[in-house]
Amino acid sequence: MAREHHQTGAGSGGEVLDLYEYAYLAGGERRVVESAIISLVEHGTLSLRAARLRTIEAELPQHPVERAVIAACPRSKRVQEVFEALEHCDEVDELARRLVLLGLVRNWRRRTTRAGRRRLAAAAATGSLPPYVLEGPARLDPGPVQYGLLVDTGHDGLGRTLRRMGKALDNESDHHATDGGFSCGGGGGGAD
Known part of the structure; x- marks a missing residue:
């Protein structure tokens, strides 16, 4: 399944940026990965359920960042x-280096420059x-x-553990109730 990569030359002339370069300008490395995951899910290459990613199509995408996401989850893997x-x-670092060379990101802290913010605002x-x-993703x-x-x-493991503990307590209380378990409470007492 070949697909085009969203590229736009909006903003102050120069090089054409792709979707993931704009994502980097907007939110750094994490936004690049989030955007790649969303794009791959929208195109049917990945499935995302219960905070787990799973590859569902064998054909590799063309963009290096998308290929890196696919390689990171060959089977079912937690999003985190x-x-x-x-x-x-390397794929995201290469994207950042290109943005540094274009003067849209500072090299030393990898923060978006004024020119990068203008370019992003123009595209927006x-x-x-x-x-x-x-x-x-919000x-x-x-x-x-x-x-x-x-x-x-x-903290996915903690939530799972707490749910299991709750179920175990529910099962235990059900067991005691049906087997004539112990009661905590006073009896009705008899009449005189």
Whole structure:
């Protein structure tokens, strides 16, 4: 499935930027990875359910960042693990280096320069970028993709453990109730 990559030359002349370069200008490395995940889900290459990513199409995408996302989750993988794997990956670093060379990002702190902010604002004004590139997954419609990208999956194990403990307590109380378990309460007492 070949697909075109969204590129726009909006802003003050010069080089044409792609979707992920604008994502970097808007929100750094994390926004690049979020945008790639959203794009891959929209195109049916990835599935995102319960904060887990799974590749569902074998054909590799053309963009290096998208290929890096696919490589980071060959099977089912937690979204947080994919973010950690791609935190300083070569594909995103190369994208940042290009933006530094264009004068749109500062080299030493990788922050967007004034020229980069102008370029981003010009692209935003034309409406040529998806809202999630500018504002992140909060701009998505509520659903599994938004939830999967916004949930703090670093504590996913704690939530699962607490749910299991609750179920175990429920099962235990059900067991005692049906087997004539102990009661905490006074008896009705008899009449004199």
